[in-house]
Amino acid sequence: MEPAEYFDGGTVSVSESRYAVLKATRDDPDAFASVRDGDETTVVVEQDAYDEEDAIEAEEGWRILTFEMTLPFELVGFLAAVAGALAEEGVSxxxxxxxxxxxxxxxDDDIEPAVRKLEALGCRVER
Incomplete structure (x- = not known):
């Protein structure tokens, strides 16, 4: 299995909403994602929906690209291929x-070059 097999004709959806990535004081049950490790809690939440008192630090202005495909655990290098392709366009x-x-x-400022690159890889991007 190669990552390119999943790009070709694979669907990627783009969120309409803008998100914030927070270094937070606690989990948020309404968040898109919460990640806790031994040192910190990271929360991804709609940008206009978080309580600033819960944010130690916040980075706003993110859009979510979801790869609408089932990716098997044995698939090697998928995220590396995505990150590498977007890095070629200067997209973090x-x-x-x-x-x-x-x-x-x-x-949000990088969404257009990201979409163009994913389409060039063969993905169908839905907005």
Missing amino acids: VFALSAYSTDHVLVK
Whole structure:
């Protein structure tokens, strides 16, 4: 299995909403994602929906690109291929994975070059 097999004809959806990535004081049950490790809690939440008192630091202006495809655990290099392709366009990413789906957050200002690059790889992008 090669990542390119999933790009060709694969669907990527672009969120309408803007998101904030927070270094937070606590989990948010309404968040898109919450990640806790031993040192910090990171929360991805709609930008206009978070309480600033819960944010230690916040980075706003992100859009979510969701790879609407089931990605098997044995697939090697999918996120590396996505991040590398977007890096060629100067697009920074914040990556998250669910059980079988990957999500990449890009800054709102970078959404157009990101979409063009994904389409050039063969993805069908839905907005």
